[in-house]
Amino acid sequence: MAEADHFNKWEAADDAHRERVYADFHAFDEAVKTRGSIVGGDALDRPATARTVRPGDDRPVTDGPYAETVEQIGGFYLLDVPDLEAAVELAALLPREYTVEVRPTLEVAM
């Protein structure tokens, strides 16, 4: 989930706006559970809080995310649902101001 100026917008949001966003998340969670499961997910802190370990032998550490993008990633879910179409359909339930990328994983055992 990503949105331009995501974190500033959230901090400026009034109660009514926040309640609607929470309701959207709740509707998404409920809908996913009828089609499969939420394996995990969370909301992220601001991009400025990120540290990035760069390639190379000495692994230099820089402040901020690995890529500056117009839309800031604000959160993520890992879902287990029947197929990509179902995942895309469910993603449309998330708050309508967010851009939501849905990508299959390799299902690597950890």
Place this chain on the structure above:
Amino acid sequence: MRFLVLLASPDHFDRWDAADEEEREAAFAAYRAFGQAVRERGTLLLGDALHRPDTARTVGPGDARPVTDGPFAETVEQLGGFYLVDLPDHATAVELAKLLPDDCSVEVRPVLEVDF
């Protein structure tokens, strides 16, 4: 504290397809070393490798929620995988992230630990 760890590198998927046995073994060894080190200091909550960016679908903002092919942002470094880890602090998470394959940029970002 929980952290999202994102792995990205230029040409990530093509380079993996072109990698020989030895290079793949070195990468697997780095992933194993990271997983083991996280488990010694905390918990590895989640993680997975992603498919190529062109397998992504992106649901755009707005009431109509238009769906496009591909990721939400085209970046030089392709996102190839992620972990969610629980570790004592950010410095530890950054230290352990250095165990991951050294051709990747590894972003380590705190999460809000939202219950859902």
